[in-house]
Amino acid sequence: MIKDNLENKTVKIHNLLLSSFLLISIFSCQRNERLNKPNIIFIMSDDHAAHAISSYGGIYDKIAPTPNIDKIGFEGIRFENVFCTNGICGPSRASILTGKYSHRNGFYKNEKGGKFNKDQWTFPKEFQENGYKTALFGKWHLGSEPVGFDHFKYHDNKGQQGFYYNPIYNENGNRVTEEGYATNLTTDFALNWLKDEGEIDKPFMMMLQFKAPHRSWEPDEKYRDFFGDQELPYPKTFNDNYEGREQTAGDTDMTMDFFNRNDMKLSPPDSLTGRKERNKWLRSGDKRGFGEGWLPKSGMTQEEARKWKYQRYIKDYLACIKSVDDNIGRVLDYLEKSELDKNTVVIYTSDQGFYLGDHGWFDKRFMYEESLKMPFLMKYPGTKNREMVNKDFITNIDFASTLLDIAGIKGKEELQGRSFLPNILDENSKDWRQSMYYHYYEFPFWHHVQPHYGIRNQKFKLIHFYYNIDVWELYDLQNDPEEITNLINDPSYADVIKEMKLDLKKLQIEYGDDKSLDEFRSITDTDFGHIGGKGIRE
Ligand code: CA
Numbered sequence: 001m002i003k004d005n006l007e008n009k010t011v012k013i014h015n016l017l018l019s020s021f022l023l024i025s026i027f028s029c030q031r032n033e034r035l036n037k038p039n040i041i042f043i044m045s046d047d048h049a050a051h052a053i054s055s056y057g058g059i060y061d062k063i064a065p066t067p068n069i070d071k072i073g074f075e076g077i078r079f080e081n082v083f084c085t086n087g088i089c090g091p092s093r094a095s096i097l098t099g100k101y102s103h104r105n106g107f108y109k110n111e112k113g114g115k116f117n118k119d120q121w122t123f124p125k126e127f128q129e130n131g132y133k134t135a136l137f138g139k140w141h142l143g144s145e146p147v148g149f150d151h152f153k154y155h156d157n158k159g160q161q162g163f164y165y166n167p168i169y170n171e172n173g174n175r176v177t178e179e180g181y182a183t184n185l186t187t188d189f190a191l192n193w194l195k196d197e198g199e200i201d202k203p204f205m206m207m208l209q210f211k212a213p214h215r216s217w218e219p220d221e222k223y224r225d226f227f228g229d230q231e232l233p234y235p236k237t238f239n240d241n242y243e244g245r246e247q248t249a250g251d252t253d254m255t256m257d258f259f260n261r262n263d264m265k266l267s268p269p270d271s272l273t274g275r276k277e278r279n280k281w282l283r284s285g286d287k288r289g290f291g292e293g294w295l296p297k298s299g300m301t302q303e304e305a306r307k308w309k310y311q312r313y314i315k316d317y318l319a320c321i322k323s324v325d326d327n328i329g330r331v332l333d334y335l336e337k338s339e340l341d342k343n344t345v346v347i348y349t350s351d352q353g354f355y356l357g358d359h360g361w362f363d364k365r366f367m368y369e370e371s372l373k374m375p376f377l378m379k380y381p382g383t384k385n386r387e388m389v390n391k392d393f394i395t396n397i398d399f400a401s402t403l404l405d406i407a408g409i410k411g412k413e414e415l416q417g418r419s420f421l422p423n424i425l426d427e428n429s430k431d432w433r434q435s436m437y438y439h440y441y442e443f444p445f446w447h448h449v450q451p452h453y454g455i456r457n458q459k460f461k462l463i464h465f466y467y468n469i470d471v472w473e474l475y476d477l478q479n480d481p482e483e484i485t486n487l488i489n490d491p492s493y494a495d496v497i498k499e500m501k502l503d504l505k506k507l508q509i510e511y512g513d514d515k516s517l518d519e520f521r522s523i524t525d526t527d528f529g530h531i532g533g534k535g536i537r538e
Helices: 002-030 067-074 089-098 123-129 182-197 275-283 302-337 396-406 421-425 491-510 517-525
Strands: 039-045 077-079 133-138 151-155 168-171 174-177 204-209 344-350 376-379 388-390 435-440 452-457 460-465 471-476
Touching: 039 302, 039 396, 067 302, 067 344, 067 376, 089 123, 089 396, 123 133, 123 204, 123 396, 133 182, 151 182, 182 204, 182 302, 302 344, 388 421, 396 421, 435 491, 452 491, 460 491, 471 491
Parallel strands: 039 204, 039 344, 077 388, 133 151, 133 204
Antiparallel strands: 077 376, 151 168, 168 174, 344 376, 435 452, 452 460, 460 471
16 A cells, blocks of 8 residues: 555656656747847738738638748747737838837828938848848838938839839939839849848848738739639628727728729720829729719629629739739748858738728728738748747837847837847747737828727727717627627726726826827827928828
8 A cells, every 4th residue: 555655656756757857848949049140031011911821811811822921930930919000001110110109200190291200210220230231122111211221222103102013113322113013023132132242241131021912902914813703702891881880990981982993903984085084083982072982884783893892902912912922932942042041030021901801991090900910920040840829919119129139239229119039039938018009190091090099908909089089999809809899888898998998098108108189189180291201192
């Protein structure tokens, strides 16, 4: 009996030691070695929603897979909770470059003189000053000229929006028209630079930024009819009736009714000969009172027209992404062949998410999930084949700190964001935020989305639309991930709402965005002419 007990104890101790050993082994596996001065390729596209990347799942993952973008995550980390803090192009890019919210970097909106103050601190400048070679290719879209780069070649037409075909680039100050398709060309230029500069003397930090898949969604010639006549699936909320959200989600210019004929690749009738006339015909439908709800074919019902427009939109959008994915494949292949992959961190992201027919919309701006979430995948040599998934609450103001941390650069500027590199190198490192803060300002153009701020945590999202309405919304993200039911007047959520409002206030104070509503409104009303420029569109 005593012997049995002793044997049992010995077995138990043995098992305990064995499991402790396994536990230690697992944890030590989860620690990854920090790289010494790695190269960095930061790839960012424009308006690419995570639910149009196959490794994030969604209704297009089999129809329109993105094997090369997925590979970045398969050989590293796929982040599931990366959020934009002000969901439009320029402001998101400004936050990425500065590690600060819009109210700190001064770039609130694209319209009304939105132009980035290039004299302020940015992470590329810091890389440059710390011995890195720096380069930028593709879309910049900040209104001012890029600074902090040894070499740049960015889209410099249509207010830096760029064209898909035969785009004009600005190469180190000289404008040059290039023949071809933007996504392919931008990658060509980046690869040429890598071939010349990538393996010489010092490490590099390259920003490779695609115009695609931004409006006007023009695919490369070879992918124009990629999806043929098949009917692509509709998202669950395609027929959202906006009940309980009439003044917010229900009052926009971003439903299928607001596609213009140009987006739909239609040609003006021959009877219209003047450039102005033809342009007006092509642009009609952009905003309310300008021909919204036009029928692509006579005899169609409005319902048929909505579906027709969605099909055209989603096929072109996904076909543009096909080129992005192909070209990322070219970059990854080159890194492998040149063996630069062993010491190069590759990141893929987009400046914000996008509505792919979700809630009946295209475009972005709202704090709702589809545009709030940014795809973010990182190939960090040493984590190969780990397929790690990270769910920490990360925002675009954290990118600058993280990139500097990857390079071992101790920046001299105080940033609002934090490096999440420790979260990757040691998964046990868990001193991290549990909620995120959002603030959107631009109104009414484009798309008539009411200015709002809000907070999101693991379970709930609280939003306040404050400009010329006073509407609060609460969503229970676990029970209502599509954000259809606004619970703000539901008494059973009264305690949650109270707590969320307090947390929201705390975040506003923490980030220095604790202003009166009048002050917030005046930002939307202000023409930031003092920064200069005509502003940039969308
Ligand atoms: Ca964008």
